[in-house]
Amino acid sequence: MPEARRLAEVVEAVRAYPRLRPKGGGTKPALSTPREGEVPLELGGLSGILEYHPEEFVLTALAGTPIAEVEEALKAHGQYLPFHPPLKGRGATLGGTVAAGLSGPLRHRYGGLRDFLLGVRFVDGEGRVVRGGGKVVKNAAGFPFHRLMVGALGSLGVLVELSFKVFPFPPSTKTLRVRLPGLEAALEALRRLRLLPLDLLALDLVPPATLEIRLGGFPQSVKARLERLQALLEGEKEVLEEDEAHWEAVRDLRFLEGSPIWAKIPAKPQRIPQLEALPLGPRRYLDGGEVLFAGMDGEGLLALRQAGLPHLVLKGAQDPLFPPPPEAFFAKVKEALDPSGRFPLG
Amino acid sequence: MGFLEELKALLPGRVLTREAELAPYESDALTAYRKRPLAVVLPERKEEVIGVVRLCHRYGVPFVARGSGTSLSGGSLPVEGGIVLALNRMNRILRLDPEARIAVVEPGVVNLEVSRQAAPFGLYYAPDPSSQPVSTLGGNVAFNSGGAHCLKYGMTANHVLGLEVVTPTGEVVRLGGESLEGVGPDLHGFFVGTEGLLGVAVEITLRLLPKPEAYHTVLAAYESLEKAGEAVSLIIRKGLLPGAMEIMDRLSIEAAEKAVKAGYPLVEGLLIVELEGPKEEVAEEAKVLEAILEESGALTIRVARSEAERQAIWKGRKAAFSAVGRLSPDYLVQDGVVPRSRLGEALREIQRLSREYGLRVANVFHAGDGNLHPLVLYDGKRPGELEKAEALAGEILKLCVRLGGSLTGEHGIGVEKKGYMPEMFAPEDLEAMERVKRALDPKGLANRGKVLPEVAHA
Structure with missing residues (x-):
């Protein structure tokens, strides 16, 4: 099995194999398991932080770097990746996260992966090394290839180097768990909270009717805002004073354990009733109902497809992406960057 | 029928060809550059834009889409012999859905208007380029406009959730959607900032945020x-x-x-x-x-x-x-970016260059994100002074790249800075951009002559 630890080795592998599937930590097997005729390219060794200037809010690392390693370095300076990459505890890498296009529950506060990726260096399907974006937090020069790589499942190139914007982590956090009488009441509360300037770190809906709300900031302010929030909401409330471990479990998608199929499903609060009517397993809506992570079996996946709802399978299916990207645009970009079709799309 | 006749049949009474009518479209906010287009068309619906783009493709006529013409990099400068698609009449907010926290708009909608319409719901549209009372979202999307709040809130790309685009060959595609999260490649994110080289956005879905308390x-x-x-x-x-x-x-x-x-x-x-x-x-x-x-x-x-x-x-x-503009008959604005910790160094060097060139430079900048806005003051009536001002501005751009920054934070490359692209990007990077451009626009019609330096063509 080819393995690349340096840029030159990535280039060499790309030139050597006609069908290549990059693999980082292997935490999303539906995306990293080679299909017939494909050769896996192990990138776990392409690892390490290249540049980190806490004062710039910018970090650059090789694509195979584990999220855990990046977060440890950031934490030493009170900073974090605000898009909250999932599956950190399971060994997810930066590259795999970008290729899959995944963000975790804390994306609610400042935005997702697409909002924090600043630059990329990748090897395209012809073995050419291409850079896009930059290493500064604001930049409008040239075609933004870095944004193109978000969610592209490695279909346009092998990610080698990635630059991210990072932020200070709030000095303290608390979580409020609210159990409402039913889905309708929970959705009503969710809709209300989405319109208020509360600067919540996370706003999750755990079906059927529980909201989990994380607050961050200076201790005095968090206390006062927690009280305001409690006064605002009906239902049975519980405060998690120590909440870090809980959210780490959520971002590792531990609630999906035991489900044969794991999927990410873009959503909206308005779409939740439709999704709730499908035969899905354990699940959680993140970011005020903007995205659902759900466990399911074959029947659930079929129901999703039949309903025409876009989704990405992370584990448990051969054909992970639905629907395919719009042909008239994507096929042209693919032709430009990977004309011989070396990299599969999911 | 020839091209112009077909164009006129497509948009009766809304094709401008007389010299006096064309004059306002010859230039944008980068007034040092002027080009006379063959015609200016004023579409009112997306079907008309699609029709015009298809016609241009069939005849091989270059086109430039334009909003309010506030580009500081010459991004909406016409191409000689080409047409200008003036999109200001497409200024409807098609849907404002507070529950979904989105606004779906036509490209000619003025930036500030979205926040104005969203205000009753306690929402606003975050990107706030200084031009926001006049600049349109179509232009904001093309140039990935910024503003004073980019460190915390990001740029236009971060606030565009979906796009309907007419590609340069006249195909209509929907990129992205309405959710903050998508699946598959972030094609709408990629389109934002490509300065109109990959097509024309005819419908834009924006994310709205709750207004800070x-x-x-x-x-x-x-x-x-x-x-x-x-x-x-x-x-x-x-x-x-x-x-x-x-x-x-x-x-x-x-x-x-x-x-x-x-x-x-x-x-x-x-x-x-x-x-x-x-x-x-x-x-x-x-x-x-x-x-x-x-x-x-x-x-x-x-x-x-x-x-x-x-x-x-x-x-x-x-x-x-505009105030600095009063100090001098003419000025050039640059918007290079440096890593924040190099700001002091960059400013000292700009002052030195200012003395060396004998031109005054005023500095206003977004300090949070290292985005400089040096205004190079000059008098265009004095022979050679524009060239001198451009040379000084060029030195500043090179300085920004040397310090690890970027040629532009928010104004875009346009025609103005394309010659400096090789300072920031390697030939392989520029070739990749070229290849994407060629694949989507084989005839090179959409905003021809912008962003990509001629050297990359060779």
Whole structure:
């Protein structure tokens, strides 16, 4: 099995194999398991932080770097990746996260992966090394290839180097768990909270009717805002004073354990009733109902497809992406960057 | 029928070809460049844009889409023999859905109008380029416009959730959707910032945010620009994340004072810091900020106690460009980016270049994200002075790249900076851009002559 630890080795592998599937930590097997005729390219060794200037809010690392390693370095300076990459505890890498296009529950506060990726260096399907974006937090020069790589499942190139914007982590956090009488009441509360300037770190809906709300900031302010929030909401409330471990479990998608199929499903609060009517397993809506992570079996996946709802399978299916990207645009970009079709799309 | 006849049949009465009608479209906010288009068309519906693009493709006629023409990089400069698609009449907000927190708009909608329409729901559209009272979202999308709040909130790309695009060959595609999360490649994110080279956006889905509950706006005066810059570093080091941090130098302050009488102290460096968020959090952050500004050696500190006082502080900053314009018959604006910690170094070097070239340079910049806005003052009537100003501006761009930054933070490459692209990008990077352009636009019709330097063609 080819393995690349340096840029030159990535280039060499790309030139050597006609069908290549990059693999980082292997935490999303539906995306990293080679299909017939494909050769896996192990990138776990392409690892390490290249540049980190806490004062710039910018970090650059090789694509195979584990999220855990990046977060440890950031934490030493009170900073974090605000898009909250999932599956950190399971060994997810930066590259795999970008290729899959995944963000975790804390994306609610400042935005997702697409909002924090600043630059990329990748090897395209012809073995050419291409850079896009930059290493500064604001930049409008040239075609933004870095944004193109978000969610592209490695279909346009092998990610080698990635630059991210990072932020200070709030000095303290608390979580409020609210159990409402039913889905309708929970959705009503969710809709209300989405319109208020509360600067919540996370706003999750755990079906059927529980909201989990994380607050961050200076201790005095968090206390006062927690009280305001409690006064605002009906239902049975519980405060998690120590909440870090809980959210780490959520971002590792531990609630999906035991489900044969794991999927990410873009959503909206308005779409939740439709999704709730499908035969899905354990699940959680993140970011005020903007995205659902759900466990399911074959029947659930079929129901999703039949309903025409876009989704990405992370584990448990051969054909992970639905629907395919719009042909008239994507096929042209693919032709430009990977004309011989070396990299599969999911 | 020839091209023009077909065009006129497609948009009866809305094809301009007379010299006097074309004149306003010959240039944009980069007034040093002018080109006469063959015709200007005024579509009112997306079907008409699609029709025009298909016609252009069939005849091989280049086209440039244009909104209000506020591009500072010549992004909407016409192509000779080509047409201008003036999209200002497509100015409808098609849907504003507070529950979904989105607005679906036509490309000719003015940026500020979205926030205005969203205000009754407590929502707003975050990107706020200084041009926002006039610039359109189609242009904002093409150039990935920024503003004063990019460090915290990102740029236009981060606020566009979906697009309907006419590709240069006349195909219509929907990229992205309505959710903050998608699956598959972020094609809408990629389209934003490609400066119209890959097609025309005919419908744009924007994300809206809840308007912050409280603001805390402070004006701090310093004896030098370096001191003002150091204060910004201190703020960042203490873990604060202000919504905006802006710095102005003496020349800009004087100009702003003359123009709008904002009541600014006449010092070497002025720093505006704005905190925003829930009132309890802002109150806590304000205490930290106060201590930092004391420590930073500010000569005076003024805190806005009311919305009127806040607006007064911002008034001078927002008027700075046009105010500096009064100091000089002509000026060039650059918008290079440097890593924040290199700001002091960049400013010293700009001052040195200013002396060397014998041209005044006023500095106004977004300090939070390292986005400089040096205004190079010159008199176009003096022979050779424009060329000298351009050379000086070019030196500043190279400096930004050398310090690890970017050629442009928000104005885009356009025609103005394309010659400097090889400073920032390797030939392989530029070739990749070329290949994408060629694949989507084999005839090279969409905004021809922008962004990509001629060397990459070779």
